[in-house]
Amino acid sequence: MKEHPKEHSKEHLVKEYPVINPDILRTENIIKTYKSGEIEVEALKGVNISIKKGEFTAIAGPSGSGKSTFLNLLSGLDRPTKGVVYLKEKPISEMSGNQLSDFRRDHIGFIFQSYNLIPVLTVKENIEYIMLIQGISEGERKKRVNDILHAVGLMGMEKRRPSQLSGGQQQRVAIARAVVSRPDVILADEPTANLDSETANNLIDMMRSLNETKGITFLFSTHDKKIMDRSKRLIILKDGRIDSDKGLPDQLSL
Amino acid sequence: MLILKIAFRNIFRQRRRSILTALTMIGGYVLLSMALSISEGTYGTVIENFSKSYTGHVQLHKKGYLNKPSLYRTLNDYKSVDKILKTVEGVKSWTPRIFSTALVSKGKKTAIARIVGIDPEQEAKTTSISDKIREGKFIDSDLDTTKDTIKNTVKNEVMVGAGLAEILNLKLGEEIVLVSQGADGSISNDIFKVVAILKGDIFSVNRNYCYMNIKVAQSFLSLENRFHEITIALDHYKYAQQKANILDKTFKDMNNNNVGNKDNNGNNGNNGNNGNNGNNGNNEIEVLPWPVIEKQFYDTMTFEKRGMRICLFIIVIIVAIGVLNTVLMTILERTIEYGILRALGTRPFMLFRMIILESGFLALISIVIGFILSFIINYLVSIYGIDYPAPMDIGGFSITTMYGLIYPGAFSTPAIVTFFTALVVSIFPAIRAMKIIPVEAMRMN
Numbered sequence: 269m270k271e272h273p274k275e276h277s278k279e280h281l282v283k284e285y286p287v288i289n290p291d292i293l294r295t296e297n298i299i300k301t302y303k304s305g306e307i308e309v310e311a312l313k314g315v316n317i318s319i320k321k322g323e324f325t326a327i328a329g330p331s332g333s334g335k336s337t338f339l340n341l342l343s344g345l346d347r348p349t350k351g352v353v354y355l356k357e358k359p360i361s362e363m364s365g366n367q368l369s370d371f372r373r374d375h376i377g378f379i380f381q382s383y384n385l386i387p388v389l390t391v392k393e394n395i396e397y398i399m400l401i402q403g404i405s406e407g408e409r410k411k412r413v414n415d416i417l418h419a420v421g422l423m424g425m426e427k428r429r430p431s432q433l434s435g436g437q438q439q440r441v442a443i444a445r446a447v448v449s450r451p452d453v454i455l456a457d458e459p460t461a462n463l464d465s466e467t468a469n470n471l472i473d474m475m476r477s478l479n480e481t482k483g484i485t486f487l488f489s490t491h492d493k494k495i496m497d498r499s500k501r502l503i504i505l506k507d508g509r510i511d512s513d514k515g516l517p518d519q520l521s522l
Numbered sequence: 523m524l525i526l527k528i529a530f531r532n533i534f535r536q537r538r539r540s541i542l543t544a545l546t547m548i549g550g551y552v553l554l555s556m557a558l559s560i561s562e563g564t565y566g567t568v569i570e571n572f573s574k575s576y577t578g579h580v581q582l583h584k585k586g587y588l589n590k591p592s593l594y595r596t597l598n599d600y601k602s603v604d605k606i607l608k609t610v611e612g613v614k615s616w617t618p619r620i621f622s623t624a625l626v627s628k629g630k631k632t633a634i635a636r637i638v639g640i641d642p643e644q645e646a647k648t649t650s651i652s653d654k655i656r657e658g659k660f661i662d663s664d665l666d667t668t669k670d671t672i673k674n675t676v677k678n679e680v681m682v683g684a685g686l687a688e689i690l691n692l693k694l695g696e697e698i699v700l701v702s703q704g705a706d707g708s709i710s711n712d713i714f715k716v717v718a719i720l721k722g723d724i725f726s727v728n729r730n731y732c733y734m735n736i737k738v739a740q741s742f743l744s745l746e747n748r749f750h751e752i753t754i755a756l757d758h759y760k761y762a763q764q765k766a767n768i769l770d771k772t773f774k775d776m777n778n779n780n781v782g783n784k785d786n787n788g789n790n791g792n793n794g795n796n797g798n799n800g801n802n803g804n805n806e807i808e809v810l811p812w813p814v815i816e817k818q819f820y821d822t823m824t825f826e827k828r829g830m831r832i833c834l835f836i837i838v839i840i841v842a843i844g845v846l847n848t849v850l851m852t853i854l855e856r857t858i859e860y861g862i863l864r865a866l867g868t869r870p871f872m873l874f875r876m877i878i879l880e881s882g883f884l885a886l887i888s889i890v891i892g893f894i895l896s897f898i899i900n901y902l903v904s905i906y907g908i909d910y911p912a913p914m915d916i917g918g919f920s921i922t923t924m925y926g927l928i929y930p931g932a933f934s935t936p937a938i939v940t941f942f943t944a945l946v947v948s949i950f951p952a953i954r955a956m957k958i959i960p961v962e963a964m965r966m967n
């Protein structure tokens with residue numbers, strides 16, 4: 269609730285004292301069909317969800333259940349075959365080209381399974397990247413990088429290159445990179461899948477504490493039972509459909 | 523911007539490949555620079571030899587003489603032109619000439635000769651005529667070197683071209699009879715002593731030439747104090763056009779003065795057969811550079827230089843293939859990375875810029891190294907030269923050693939060519955990178 273990027277100050281004014289907590293992300297009957305040659309795979313068969321600000325939600329399901337597909341559609345990286353994705357009630361399927369790029373830059377934070385840091389940039393530069401393309405001033409960037417390095421426990425490592433970090437450390441940089449530009453929601457596709465279970469737990473703890481202290485909205489996929497248990501809300505995908513959805517927003521204390 | 527940093531660091535990331543690409547570009551640069559330097563150096567030598575041989579860099583005539591040489595298209599008092607030429611910077615030396623045609627006979631043999639009246643001192647300073655004497659000595663000068671005064675009478679001496687000597691079977695010291703028409707309409711004839719026989723030169727221009735002192739020629743042709751041409755040598759042939767313009771303007775500005783125009787009426791006895799040349803136009807001086815005067819030679823030079831374009835083209839291809847290969851490989855290798863950058867919200871065009879920047883950086887580094895290398899090489903070649911395996915014939919000159927010329931174009935042209943080739947070749951791969959679809963790129967993980 270406190271984290272509003274300056275760029276969104278207009279929306280911010282409107283949403284500062286909402287009567288109801290509006291949806292950040294909402295999908296309407298999403299269908300995604302992959303075609304490869306003659307074969308058609310229906311990865312998502314009509315998915316409806318809404319994500320509200322401050323959620324810490326896991327999307328779980330066995331491999332091939334459509335988790336990645338779903339997250340890609342939410343972030344505008346891919347387009348649904350049918351249905352609409354709304355970000356703050358604006359349909360993102362109507363955006364194109366640079367608009368979509370800017371949309372991701374300003375509203376969506378990403379954490380990937382394989383960290384995906386830019387190898388030629390240092391920790392600090394990786395974290396700064398999105399803020400730079402957003403055009404945030406140097407002073408503000410410095411401040412935010414400092415804060416986030418503290419929050420993810422990477423102080424003193426800002427000059428290192430990704431290759432000089434462990435997997436867990438790299439993923440913490442990725443979290444920092446996703447958080448620092450203050451997006452509306454952070455989407456994480458199996459962020460812990462490449463980590464050992466202890467590191468994975470620590471990482472989820474860190475995400476959860478960011479969620480609780482800074483109100484950052486997280487939506488992450490996992491097929492790890494222990495990780496699912498750390499979520500506030502758990503959506504289970506099965507065969508392209510929502511199988512169960514426990515801990516809906518109205519059950520949360522917001 | 524961070525994009526710049528990424529681009530720059532990427533160069534050092536795949537060091538081996540970057541070095542290979544840079545070497546290609548450096549190689550291309552050095553080759554092109556050397557080719558330009560040597561070609562310019564060689565053509566410079568040829569042009570200098572050519573102009574030194576006879577034409578000079580710039581010539582001054584009465585307007586229209588060059589198109590239609592006529593005995594009557596004369597200017598007056600070449601000494602008065604001297605004062606003006608002295609004021610123009612870059613003029614090294616100059617020499618007046620007078621021309622006509624004559625029948626030459628020795629005994630029963632007769633031939634046609636071109637009479638060239640020259641000022642021996644000035645001519646020797648301006649052209650390489652003294653080097654061309656095969657046997658004999660230079661014609662009599664009107665300067666009395668012993669008393670340092672000007673003589674009243676100059677001997678009837680001639681230096682004859684190799685062709686003329688052959689036809690008439692001339693030997694040194696023999697006498698010949700010249701018959702020609704004077705400007706006053708009279709037939710003039712006189713006896714001349716052969717004091718020198720010239721070498722045949724590669725242009726065969728002087729084969730039938732018959733050089734004599736300009737004073738002798740003036741009196742023989744009844745052209746007292748008049749001349750047809752002044753040939754001017756400059757510090758460098760490349761200033762020809764510029765200096766010709768300056769001189770031309772200077773003389774035009776002096777239109778009202780008496781330059782070359784002192785005795786407007788002195789020579790008008792022949793106005794009858796010379797209506798278009800009533801001497802009212804002695805001030806119509808025209809100054810032209812060698813490319814205009816010797817158009818054919820100039821065209822030959824230009825044509826030979828055009829061969830350079832093939833060289834240029836080959837180098838462009840080498841650089842292009844090298845760069846294209848690298849950039850394409852790079853893009854294949856970094857598809858995932860580009861996908862991530864796109865996913866994080868980088869606009870496609872920024873990726874495009876990044877790739878172009880990478881090529882641009884690499885090109886700049888290569889150009890700097892290429893410049894240093896080729897400067898050293900060109901410098902050495904300009905001093906020591908490179909011997910041709912066999913003498914080469916360029917514009918009628920046989921060249922055995924080629925020397926480089928250090929001039930800005932030898933470095934700027936390769937720089938521009940290398941840089942733009944690198945950029946242009948990167949456009950296609952950069953567009954490909956722009957079109958990378960993030961989801962697909964990242965699925966490659």
Ligand SMILES: Nc1ncnc2c1ncn2[C@@H]1O[C@H](COP(=O)(O)OP(=O)(O)O)[C@@H](O)[C@H]1O
Pocket residue numbers: 302303304309310311329330331332333334335336337338
């Ligand atoms: N690009 C694609 N082309 C064809 N089929 C795909 C593609 N991406 C995913 N799929 C299929 O869609 C289904 C869902 O995949 P995915 O979203 O990756 O599931 P998850 O992330 O839960 O493992 C799977 O059957 C998978 O094979």
Ligand SMILES: [Mg+2]
Pocket residue numbers: 335336337457458
């Ligand atoms: Mg997946």
